[in-house]
Amino acid sequence: MADPVSVGVIGIGGMGERHARIVADRLRETRLVAVTDPDRDRAERVAAPTGATVYTDAEALIAADGVDAVIVASPDATHAALALACIDHRKPALIEKPLATTLETCERIMEAEQAVGRRLLQLGFMREFDPAHIDLRNALAAGVVGAPLLLRGWHRNPPSPEPPTSWEVLRGAAVHDIYSARWMLDQEVTEIHVRGCEIHPGRSAGRDLQLLTMGMSRGAIASLEINKDMGWGYEVGVEVTGSTGLIATPPTDTPVVRSDGGIGQRAHADWFERFDAAYVAELTAWSRSVVDGRPRGASAYDGYATLAVALHGLDALESGHTVTIDLEPPRPLYRR
Numbered sequence: 001m002a003d004p005v006s007v008g009v010i011g012i013g014g015m016g017e018r019h020a021r022i023v024a025d026r027l028r029e030t031r032l033v034a035v036t037d038p039d040r041d042r043a044e045r046v047a048a049p050t051g052a053t054v055y056t057d058a059e060a061l062i063a064a065d066g067v068d069a070v071i072v073a074s075p076d077a078t079h080a081a082l083a084l085a086c087i088d089h090r091k092p093a094l095i096e097k098p099l100a101t102t103l104e105t106c107e108r109i110m111e112a113e114q115a116v117g118r119r120l121l122q123l124g125f126m127r128e129f130d131p132a133h134i135d136l137r138n139a140l141a142a143g144v145v146g147a148p149l150l151l152r153g154w155h156r157n158p159p160s161p162e163p164p165t166s167w168e169v170l171r172g173a174a175v176h177d178i179y180s181a182r183w184m185l186d187q188e189v190t191e192i193h194v195r196g197c198e199i200h201p202g203r204s205a206g207r208d209l210q211l212l213t214m215g216m217s218r219g220a221i222a223s224l225e226i227n228k229d230m231g232w233g234y235e236v237g238v239e240v241t242g243s244t245g246l247i248a249t250p251p252t253d254t255p256v257v258r259s260d261g262g263i264g265q266r267a268h269a270d271w272f273e274r275f276d277a278a279y280v281a282e283l284t285a286w287s288r289s290v291v292d293g294r295p296r297g298a299s300a301y302d303g304y305a306t307l308a309v310a311l312h313g314l315d316a317l318e319s320g321h322t323v324t325i326d327l328e329p330p331r332p333l334y335r336r
């Protein structure tokens with residue numbers, strides 16, 4: 001495959017636009033050749049300075065000869081069909097989470113990829129490319145705090161213009177933290193219990209503060225706080241208690257300011273600011289995979305596993321019970 005990789009982006013909302021701009025302006029390994037979005041003006045605004053072609057149809061963009069690889073950042077409900085179309089056309093693709101909205105569809109996608117015999121999809125779980133997360137995971141793997149016993153994650157968001165339902169909190173936000181717990185502990189989730197509440201009854205569209213408690217396959221415990229309407233910015237962090245110590249990601253990387261009788265740090269505004277370096281690293285790794293055929297990052301199996309945990313989490317939230325999770329084991333294509 002040619003270097004630079006010619007990339008087409010489907011969906012020019014916040015995330016798609018961010019990916020398109022990284023592809024066009026910040027990576028030597030990629031160029032932006034195609035975009036599509038139902039809002040043509042948006043698509044044209046991003047395409048114009050780069051010379052990319054604006055498509056009216058996502059399938060046509062995927063099929064186009066000049067497009068080597070595709071980024072799917074359209075609404076959640078469209079991801080699965082577009083992932084299947086990319087596999088049909090043998091186009092490597094970065095698919096934003098969630099991979100699909102049902103487990104049956106995740107299974108169809110995994111079967112289609114297995115029939116091709118190689119991994120074509122990378123999932124948009126970018127924390128695996130975040131320097132603070134990588135340092136923590138490497139330290140854990142090196143045994144710096146002994147055996148990992150308890151992972152505590154927090155994921156706090158500013159309010160969004162359209163408040164999420166309880167299911168959207170799990171499917172759109174908690175999946176990131178579920179992925180982090182699996183990846184950092186190198187264990188699968190075997191059971192889940194979820195409590196939640198509405199932060200601002202009347203404004204909330206569901207339980208937008210949730211606490212997930214998960215049992216992991218080799219005995220670790222994970223507790224994840226997901227807050228979708230926090231008043232003061234955006235924050236994601238992880239702390240792990242091990243058998244001989246405790247390790248945590250640093251609070252933030254903004255300057256420490258001493259003034260007005262206080263010592264403080266500005267919070268990040270949103271995930272674009274917090275994970276900027278991670279998005280660039282994620283797309284760099286992805287474009288390298290497109291060129292050398294060596295998969296990196298999260299797979300379709302991770303898309304399946306995180307969605308399965310989120311769905312069982314919804315069941316747990318609604319029933320008030322602890323729910324057991326029996327994931328299908330990964331087939332050879334997906335073993336790391």
Ligand code: ISE
Pocket residue numbers: 157172173176271
């Ligand atoms: C959003 O969709 C994302 O993907 C962000 O990474 C996450 O932090 C946020 O909570 C989601 O809503």
